[in-house]
Amino acid sequence: MAASFTDCANAIRALAMDAVEAANSGHPGMPMGMADVATVLFQRYLKFDPAAPKWADRDRFVLSAGHGSMLLYSALHLTGYAQPTLDDIKRFRQVGSPCAGHPENFEMPGIEATTGPLGQGLAMGVGMAMAERHLNAVFGNDLVDHRTWVIAGDGCLMEGINHEAIGLAGHLRLDRLIVLWDDNKITIDGSVSLSSSEDIPARYQATGWHVVECDGHDELDIVAAIEEALSDDRPSLIRCRTIIGKGAPNKQGTSKVHGSPLGKDEVKLAREALGWTHPAFEIPADIRDTWLAAGKRGKQPHADWAKRLETHPDRIGFESRDDVPVDLLRPFVEQLLANPQKVATRKASEMALEAVNALVPATIGGSADLTGSNNTLTKNLHALTAATYDGRYVYYGIREFGMAAAMNGMALHGGVIPYGGTFLVFSDYMRGGIRLSALQQARVVYVMTHDSIGLGEDGPTHQPIEHLMSLRMIPNLHVYRPCDTVETAECWELALSNTDGPSLMALSRQNLPQLRTEAAENRTARGAYALREAEAPRKVVLIATGSEVEIAVAVRDELEAQGIGADVVSMPCWERFEMQDADYRRDIIPRDALKVSIEAGSTFGWERYTDIEGLRFGVDVFGASGPYLGLYEQYGLTVGAIVPRILAKLNGEQA
Template identity: 50%
Template sequence: MSDQLSDKQHALDQLSINALRFLAVDAVQKANSGHPGAPLGCAPIAYLLYHKLMRYDPADPKWINRDRFVLSNGHASALLYGALHLAGYGLPISQLEQFRQYGSHTPGHPEYGEAPGVEVTTGPLGQGFGMAVGIATAEKHMAAVYNRDGHNIVNHFTYVLCGDGDLMEGISHETASLAGTLGLGKLVVLYDDNLISLDGPTELSYTEDVTLRFEAYNWHVQMVHDGNDLVAIEAAIRAAQAETTRPSLIRVRTVIGYGSPKAGTSKVHGEALGVDAVKATKKNLGWPEDKTFYVPEEAAANWGKAKARGKKEHEAWNADFAEYKKAYPEPAAEFERVIAAKLADGWEKKIPVFPTDKAVATRNAGQVVMNAVAGVVPELFGGAADLTASTKTIFKDSPSFHVDPKGRNVFFGVREFGMCAMVNGMAAHGGLIPFGSTFFVFSDYARSAIRMAALMNVHSLFVFTHDSIGLGEDGPTHQPIEQLMSLRLIPHLTDFRPADANETAACWQLALERKSASFMALSRQDLPVLDAAKYKVAEGVRKGAYALDASGKDIILIATGSEVSLVLKAAEELKAAGINASVVSMPSFRVFEEQDQAYRDQLLPESTPKLAVEAGATLGWYKYIGHNGAVVGLDRFGASAPGPIAMEKLGISVAHVVEVAKKLVKK
């Protein structure tokens, strides 16, 4: 009898796996675009996770204690969409039929916020892996902070499916190394080890011993030799779940395009199978050749068991949380607040106001702000890429996360790209406002992750210091030129380049409130402090740009960051020469663009000549200065010299601003 039950279950498993396979194949074929090979090979892995091993509730896709699944090889999106449909998420067959079509919720690569159950946006290879490390970091920290005496209200796994491309990309090396150091025992990566990449066999470019590589990172590594062996895959996953001190990698030897005439070749990687090959594949796997988007009733009922199980697990968690809330009302209230992404009432009262008697570098002001709000914004969590002493992004009263998972200081090491991807994963996890920091010029290393933060619209904060040639002697390799304007080009990313300590405080407040991705460009050098009350700095920053002096009608001087104090001095010299200049500080292009047209026109009237001053690339300024304006900036690389000398020699000086302003007024 047990053999008969086993045979019956095996047949049901295979029916359910093939239902997933052919939802993916049919979606790709209907779109005539996509990647059918990975879904055909990896469907058994997805089936085991969603049907049996993961804890989640499709009725509440944002349940905080759900297991997370990250499809790092995002080109296999049809596999994820099929699994989400079969598992009972709100993703109907009609959406699978609109795969890769305009306006659908099933884009070519998974996008956060489009379909329920998609945890992060993936596609650029390796970033899903990196974000998953961030998710697992968030889980470990929040578990340490909130769990009490058997009430494990934060206790979930992060599962990743990745491919060769993910592990080739440098970001996987960065984040896998750190994951091992941090001991992220609830991170489980299943590696689709199919020996094929888009160009052909992986032996053309990828011959390292992956097992030894990950063991060297302090990972727990297993090998499953047959991607269709459900017993072996399940045993490996359960062994990974039992390993609590190290992250786990499970190598699963699959056949790309399993069952198709193109199986085991790169031909099945990045294009639809074709009508004849689809029929042949269905025939090979015993599937009706004349049916598309077909899910047999037995398979649907089998997949549906996961939904009932998830509801039961969620209800058990709710009951446990209710008991936890009675026993520990204060941490429970804080937990509810942070997962709702709501800042504590009155938190902004901790934002400091800086006196004007002493110049302050905006990086130092940022450190003061961070530590001033640390007690009332406990969800603020992060660190730097081996530069905390330089970027000043450290909580003075908190240990390292590595030493104590309750600690809020993460030492990311020299891993800018990995750091920013991890920050995005932490933000997507929920319950934290994460940040990462480095020198501004090294944002180039991390640009793709910064772009991903904006694309996902998650609350990631990036703190960049040493924001211009004013940093001095390190020279052109460390002096940002194009980075500021370049990052302003990223849609939905908020830019902040504050002029002084009080603008820095206001920018930090706005960055914490906006709940979207933003970056700060902060100075190494000390800058004069604006009178917060006189200039209404906090109110002005909320408008993105504001007048420090609106009395001049001859010309408007516009600046950001360290150049604001420079143009204030230039305005004084111009006044002595009989030219009345207004001065505008513009700490954020993005926030200024959000203001109504009347305010923008009033601040920057078209008829008045305008001179923009910024120690960086000039290109983006022309939309503000118009046909009768000019820019004092840098369209060349910097120079190795003390900061003030570099600024002077390269034309970022009061004298040069006055000279250009006089020429504009005379036109």
């Protein structure tokens, strides 16, 4: 006999209480409050097959309120996913358990996104829904026909990114997106009314959303709300009125139940209040069976889908569309070598993208309202809009963070490769999203133009200084700064073929000469290489990136003219250089030479390659407004300023 709805929901509550108690750390309030909603969702609506967690046409579920991770772990476990096991849950929040404090997509296949930084889960849900609609438009209902469900809390709705994300979703009429808002009226500091007086439903409606309410503890009311949401042609917000920590008699409905174990006594009282008489971590067979049966709902739809795919004319295109060969752009690079051009690397990026977008159907480009400046729109793309989901270019609007999170959602969804642009300085606005690209191992490409004081007149608010270096510090993010058209193309090849992490291009506003004269191999792949080798005996190694490689070459010519041998090392990607073996690194950056870095940004960090004794030319203060050549003068980034300091250093003088 099937277990009751209440017992099924209480199984989530019990696992959450018990796991948090065992860990002596965690957040019981949200799982207990949303247990009923989650039970309705996972038992009746969510389309998934625990035996095939990566089934392409599954519904996506994102727990945007990631601190309630035990809700997700419980649901995955109860519906029959291979992970987490009950032992994993017993080791919640312990080193080595896949049941981390917050859900991490790289720990278990059932976790669609890494959440915890508030608001981003919902915003990634928007990206997933965009990817679904796009692929649906390309491949049709037979292959792509699923929904994205998000559970979000008050924090997710208060964060600024919420505004960006729902604005995009409303504009694109993403009706396959349903957000279940855990309206428990509690934040960490206490009542929501301490900090907010907003009419959230009215705000969502003003932003193009359908809104419906329900009692989040009443099965049939939840069902009715979801049914209404399913029938609307806008994205839906379902306001689930809940009691945080429901079941804990003394703590429910208060912030006390949010982020701490209930404590032994309260757990005991909660068990009594819920009528849950079973020992810790024990799920009675009838309840387990009912949950497992719910988990099997997706088996047949999955089998039907697999059959449709097998005979589908687009099968190969569907399965291989985001495969990118590492030598994708070799013919294009040959053309570049044949016709050297002096263009900004942002323009070089556009040129590469013309080739990329023609060759790779999976790319979806976009910009946060700087299309013409970021050079992200190529001739062969048209806009992805509510009327044309098959388009491959997104006008993200002035929503940098929302763009980053949407791209993360698209990349996690799969089948598409998102890239998007803004000015490098505004990486500050989207840094939380860039970090999640890296942590989630998502193939997202950030196209960041206007990458230094070289942007000129817009001044210090728009001139990145610390950004390049501080982005290099984000683990698993590849930061590229190419110096000419050839390197730019090489960067794109590498970025697109890096399937388990994001890449970020720092591109110039100003024109740069073509410096590369051969391209037998992708030299950028090694991160750094000798672009010019010393003719006279080598005393100096000049290391530069991007727009400053041109300066380094001119400095070298001046030194060579004086009989001083100097290499020019172009270093478009620090992360890739660090991955090379010690011999190669020592060959490129030798001990027995004066090392000189030239980069129009923070010098902080260059000690790694120049040694303390080396020279570092860069910009360690805020920039200024003026034509860029004047700024390069002002900050000492000219041949005339650099050469004398190198000569002085070689002569043993204090520079």
